[in-house]
Structure formats: structure tokens, C-alpha cells
Amino acid sequence: MTYSIQSVSTQFDQEIQATIDGKTKPLGALGQLEVVAKQLARVQATSTNKVDRLVIKKPQLIVFAGDHGVASEGVSIAPSEVTGQMVANFAQGGAAINVFCRQLGWQLSVVDAGILIAPEKELQVINQRLGTTTAPLHKTQAMPLEKVTQGFAKANQLIKQVKDKGSNLVAFGEMGIGNTTSASAIMAAIMQVCAKDTVGKGTGVTDEVVLKKQQVVEQALVLHKEKLSDPIQVLACLGGFEIVQITGAMLAAAQENMHILVDGFICTAAALVAIQINPTVKDYMIFAHCSGEKGHIKMLEWLEVEPLLNIGLRLGEGTGAALALPLIQASAAFYNEMASFEQADVADVV
Numbered sequence: 001m002t003y004s005i006q007s008v009s010t011q012f013d014q015e016i017q018a019t020i021d022g023k024t025k026p027l028g029a030l031g032q033l034e035v036v037a038k039q040l041a042r043v044q045a046t047s048t049n050k051v052d053r054l055v056i057k058k059p060q061l062i063v064f065a066g067d068h069g070v071a072s073e074g075v076s077i078a079p080s081e082v083t084g085q086m087v088a089n090f091a092q093g094g095a096a097i098n099v100f101c102r103q104l105g106w107q108l109s110v111v112d113a114g115i116l117i118a119p120e121k122e123l124q125v126i127n128q129r130l131g132t133t134t135a136p137l138h139k140t141q142a143m144p145l146e147k148v149t150q151g152f153a154k155a156n157q158l159i160k161q162v163k164d165k166g167s168n169l170v171a172f173g174e175m176g177i178g179n180t181t182s183a184s185a186i187m188a189a190i191m192q193v194c195a196k197d198t199v200g201k202g203t204g205v206t207d208e209v210v211l212k213k214q215q216v217v218e219q220a221l222v223l224h225k226e227k228l229s230d231p232i233q234v235l236a237c238l239g240g241f242e243i244v245q246i247t248g249a250m251l252a253a254a255q256e257n258m259h260i261l262v263d264g265f266i267c268t269a270a271a272l273v274a275i276q277i278n279p280t281v282k283d284y285m286i287f288a289h290c291s292g293e294k295g296h297i298k299m300l301e302w303l304e305v306e307p308l309l310n311i312g313l314r315l316g317e318g319t320g321a322a323l324a325l326p327l328i329q330a331s332a333a334f335y336n337e338m339a340s341f342e343q344a345d346v347a348d349v350v
């Protein structure tokens with residue numbers, strides 16, 4: 001699958017910076033909100049050729065769920081069944097992500113990307129199943145290559161629908177017991193670092209289990225060594241059905257000129273792969289937070305990006321992304337609504 005992602009417009013950079021600097025505040029005093037405002041303006045100018053007003057329309061959060069064969073190695077505090085149980089919880093409105101979406105005005109969709117226990121028919125879960133679970137990544141490929149292509153196609157369609165409904169900002173969350181092991185393996189493969197630097201406690205496993213996770217990841221990296229220079233193969237060998245679809249959805253969202261809000265460790269692993277596939281996608285990404293999961297800060301440093309929040313979240317589900325939305329809205333609001341020195345008749349300090 002190839003993506004045609006436009007480089008974001010830089011032709012209005014001077015005008016954007018002048019607008020930001022002209023507001024009634026000391027230069028740079030709104031910190032990262034100014035960085036986000038500039039990024040929003042660049043992305044929006046790419047399709048509108050205008051930078052006079054920024055809009056955040058119908059923010060949409062999508063949680064993708066997938067089960068992982070590696071979970072049977074005991075790499076999590078929970079068994080695989082919990083993935084399906086949490087999917088039902090999402091559909092019934094009881095999870096952390098539901099609470100924050102209700103509080104903050106996100107539209108929330110839940111996607112079954114391939115889980116062991118399929119949700120009851122009456123539950124509102126979008127069926128984009130690529131299977132029931134991946135294979136254990138340290139013993140064989142997690143999935144055949146075709147599943148990656150299929151997953152990208154499904155994600156693409158979903159993003160088109162979201163765009164058609166009028167959204168210009170999409171965030172992703174994930175649910176999948178064992179997926180910090182998969183994400184750690186992806187991180188190690190792409191950043192070319194060893195398992196020791198990528199594996200953390202996930203749901204909160206003991207130090208003994210962390211060692212077991214490291215061994216599993218090391219074994220997977222050795223097993224698939226020949227294939228890991230290709231990002232699509234990285235997904236097939238080490239990924240999960242939810243991670244595949246998040247990667248595809250990020251690329252599709254950039255192609256649709258939408259803002260992408262990246263959540264924690266697992267979603268950033270998907271972002272790493274997406275950037276390998278098409279580096280331009282990065283211009284559309286805003287990094288919501290720095291997770292408490294050990295490897296996340298290293299991923300963010302490697303990407304040379306600054307997350308908006310650092311409040312020790314280590315949950316996933318898209319919770320960090322959900323909580324960062326008000327900051328993005330604040331960035332657009334100050335850009336649109338703050339008076340300039342001239343308008344307010346304040347002596348210009350610039």
C-alpha cells in the first residue's frame with residue numbers, strides 16, 4: 001500500500017509566527033501551545049491555503065483491540081480473555097477512556113481488530129477482524145504479510161468514513177493484553193536497540209516477568225533478523241492486529257490531511273512504523289504524553305518530539321490522547337481569539 005501524503009505547507013510560516021508573536025503576551029510565553037498552534041496552522045494551510053483561523057472539528061478517538069499469542073507466555077498481569085472483557089467494557093461505557101471521552105467531548109469508536117472473545121452482537125463494536133489472535137512472535141511470524149495489507153485497507157476505509165463525517169482530528173487508543181511486549185519488539189527493531197532498553201513493566205509485572213519479556217523480545221529479534229529492515233515485515237513479524245490497523249490509520253489520516261494525536265507506548269510504536277513507511281506522516285502527529293512505560297521516553301527522544309503531558313499515565317486505551325485534547329483546543333483558541341498588541345492597544349513588547 002502506498003500513501004500519498006502531502007508535505008505540510010511552510011509557505012505561511014512567517015505569517016503564522018507573526019500572528020503568534022503579535023498576541024498580547026511576551027514572546028514564546030505560551031510555550032508548547034505555540035508550537036502546536038504553528039503545527040495546526042501548517043497542516044490546515046496545506047488544504048485551505050489560509051492561516052487566519054484554526055479549527056478542531058469533531059475530534060474522533062478510535063480504540064483498536066487485538067489479542068497477542070505471546071500473552072500465553074505470561075508476559076502480562078492479565079490473561080488474553082481480559083482484552084475481550086475490556087472491549088465489552090468500552091462498548092458499555094465503563095472504562096477510563098469512556099469517562100474521559102464523555103468529559104471532554106470526543107466521539108469514541110471501538111474496533112475489534114482481532115480478539116479471542118468476539119463481542120456480543122448487540123454491542124456497538126466495529127468488526128475489522130484480521131483473526132482471533134496473533135501467533136507468538138518469538139516462535140514464528142505474528143501474522144502473515146497479507147494480514148498487514150488487509151489491516152491497512154480496513155483502517156483506510158474507516159478513516160475515510162471519519163473524515164466524511166466532518167472530523168479533522170483523530171486519535172488512537174489500543175487494548176490488547178501482551179501488547180507492550182509486541183511494542184517493545186517493534187521499538188527494538190526500528191531503533192536498533194536491545195530488548196533491555198525497550199522492555200518495561202507494562203500492566204505492572206514483577207521484575208522477574210520483565211526479564212522473561214526481555215528474553216522473549218530478544219528471541220523474536222534473532223528469529224526474524226533477516227526481515228526487520230522492512231517496516232511492513234516488522235509489523236508482520238512482531239506486531240499485533242491492533243498495532244497494524246493503528247499504523248495504517250495514521251498513514252491514512254495524514255493522507256486525508258487530518259491531525260493525528262498519538263497516545264502512549266504502543267501507539268508510539270505504531271507511529272515509529274508509520275514514519276518508516278512514509279516519513280511525511282510525522283508532520284501531522286502531535287504527541288499527547290510521555291507514558292510511565294520505560295521505553296516511551298526513549299522513543300520520543302529518538303523521534304525528537306516533545307509530548308504535551310507528563311503525568312505518569314501508563315494505561316493506554318487512548319487515555320493520554322483524550323486528556324491532551326483541551327490543550328490542542330486551547331492552542332487553536334489563543335491563535336483565533338487573543339487580541340494582538342495593535343488590537344488591544346498594548347505597547348508592543350516584541
Ligand SMILES: Cc1cc2ncn([C@H]3O[C@H](COP(=O)(O)O)[C@@H](O)[C@H]3O)c2cc1C
Binds near residue numbers: 178201
Ligand atoms: C484491566 C486492564 C485494562 C487495560 N486498559 C488498558 N490496558 C493496557 O494494558 C495492556 C498492555 O500491557 P501488557 O503488555 O502488560 O499486557 C494493553 O491492553 C493496554 O491497553 C489494560 C490492561 C488491563 C489488565
Ligand SMILES: O=C(O)c1cccnc1
Binds near residue numbers: 203265267313314
Ligand atoms: O503507554 C502505554 O500506552 C501503556 C503502558 C502500559 C500499559 N499499557 C499501555
